[in-house]
Amino acid sequence: MNKIIMLTAALVMVLGLTWGGVALATPQADQAIWQSYYQKRFPNVPKEDFINGVYAIDPVSRESWEAIEEFPPYEMAISQGEKMWNTPFANGKTYRDCFPNGPAIAGKYPYWDKERGMVVTLPLAINECREANGEGPLKYKKGPIADILSYLRYQSRGQLTKVEIPEDDPKALEAYEKGKQFYFARRGQLNFSCANCHVQNPGNLLRSDILSPALGHTTHFPVYRSKWGEIGTLHRRFSGCNKQVRAKPFKVQGEEYRNLEYFLTYMQNGLPLNGPGARK
Amino acid sequence: MRTHHFSAGILVAALAAGLPTGSWADDQADFEKAMTAAREARKKAATVGGEWRDIGKFLKQAEQAAAKGDFATANQLAEKARRQGELGYEQAMSQKDVGLPAYMIAGSK
Amino acid sequence: MIALKTTLAGAVGTALIAACVLALAPGLNAADAPTGNPEAGKEIANDRKLGNCMACHVMPDIESPGNIGPPLIGMQARYPDKEKLRAQIWDATVANPDSSMPPFGKHGILTEQQLNDVLEYIWSL
Structure with a gap:
């Protein structure tokens, strides 16, 4: 009996090693595959340049984008956000009381909160700070939340993406796995996964739009999108993508999107933060 | 033959009086059955994160059509919503074990 | 009587x-009896909310089409069996699980009539 178990264990190990990326799908292995995939696909793009989204792979639109970045459409948002940061709440306290290391704190998020057993994102932490100080929460898609995020992320520019999945808590890995499943699952009447466009087809044309590679996808948020005519958050973008494939979007800052953000940001580890950004 | 004329007479009288006729009540009951099935299918899809975007809209439109007495349209919409609920559920179940696709792993080497 | x-x-x-x-x-x-109308099919194919084929395919009379899928030309040579083309529009993931083409029939994006119309049009390209 023991022999059989040993034999089976050995067989499983051998198979596991042979299958490589499939059987040993640790977050580290996923991340290595993810980052290498895009670099192999776009060998002339330096890795750090992927933070510039589609402009990293399309020299034509890059020119007009660089012109836009000279007078960035998110400048007002940054100064609005700075005002928010410095204005005391009704109780006399400020955001700094919640975030003593602020304002350059974006690199810390999202993180796994072991006590609460959940992924905490920066917008969530901002609203929790407000509520702890007797202020109403901000809406998560646009407006004041995008302003203060713009300021905090601007102050954090150059910090490296460094999401951790603590090995001493299997629930953290579970959240990561859920985010990964979300990313690769087809959904909606049109049956698209996030990956159908941004893993399978970056550089290809969806009508006249070049699809952007997913390497670097989280670094530049919040983003001023010409299509929106204003600044929006990462979860607003998730929600919009889901609607486009005719799936019912999930709650912004709900568990699904927070796990998705956890996975997607982990995939970008090592890339510098460059938010807020401007995109088509 | 005589009974036939008689019941037709009652029907006409009932219509004239604006009373719900047997057939209206049947239509309403059938529609409600279709709506219950649609709502259940929608809920089932939602429990696995597989609800599609327009189901809610179809259900609302179905109710509006039924309120106007247009049960043909109402039932069609309820049926469409039910079908989408079922498809969304099937889709979500078929995707529950997905991970990095083979083409991505191959392309990374 | x-x-x-x-x-x-x-x-x-x-x-x-x-x-x-x-x-x-x-x-x-x-399969061969034309049940669809190619003119109606062209309109459906080019409608952004219905076929929206040009989002991914190069097609006649379309400016700046996408290139995610193959150009829609020489369709009768590529699909001598019209039913195979119909199956592809119905649900392309049956033949290729990685296909990113929406399952127009299976998911009810098009009605049966619309699908037949589109089939006639695409097959004529």
Whole structure:
């Protein structure tokens, strides 16, 4: 009996090693595959340049984008956000009381909160700070939340993406796995996964739009999108993508999107933060 | 033959009086059955994160059509919503074990 | 009265038999009988909320089409069997699980009639 178990264990190990990326799908292995995939696909793009989204792979639109970045459409948002940061709440306290290391704190998020057993994102932490100080929460898609995020992320520019999945808590890995499943699952009447466009087809044309590679996808948020005519958050973008494939979007800052953000940001580890950004 | 004329007479009288006729009540009951099935299918899809975007809209439109007495349209919409609920559920179940696709792993080497 | 009924029944029966024979005749099966209208199909194919084929395919009369899928040309050479093309539009993931093409039939993005119309149009390209 023991022999059989040993034999089976050995067989499983051998198979596991042979299958490589499939059987040993640790977050580290996923991340290595993810980052290498895009670099192999776009060998002339330096890795750090992927933070510039589609402009990293399309020299034509890059020119007009660089012109836009000279007078960035998110400048007002940054100064609005700075005002928010410095204005005391009704109780006399400020955001700094919640975030003593602020304002350059974006690199810390999202993180796994072991006590609460959940992924905490920066917008969530901002609203929790407000509520702890007797202020109403901000809406998560646009407006004041995008302003203060713009300021905090601007102050954090150059910090490296460094999401951790603590090995001493299997629930953290579970959240990561859920985010990964979300990313690769087809959904909606049109049956698209996030990956159908941004893993399978970056550089290809969806009508006249070049699809952007997913390497670097989280670094530049919040983003001023010409299509929106204003600044929006990462979860607003998730929600919009889901609607486009005719799936019912999930709650912004709900568990699904927070796990998705956890996975997607982990995939970008090592890339510098460059938010807020401007995109088509 | 005589009974036939008689019941037709009652029907006409009932219509004239604006009373719900047997057939209206049947239509309403059938529609409600279709709506219950649609709502259940929608809920089932939602429990696995597989609800599609327009189901809610179809259900609302179905109710509006039924309120106007247009049960043909109402039932069609309820049926469409039910079908989408079922498809969304099937889709979500078929995707529950997905991970990095083979083409991505191959392309990374 | 009785005679009239018999005649009618006879006529209906003959028509039914004729229909059956037509359906069974070689080269005239359901797949080949044009059930769709290519002109209507073109409009549906080019409608952004219906076919929206040009989002991913190069097609006639379309400016700046996408290139995610192959150009829609020489379709009868690529699909001598029209039913295969229909199956592809119905649900392309059956033939290729990685296909990013939406399952227009399976997911009810198009109605049966719309799908038949689009099929006739695409097959004519």
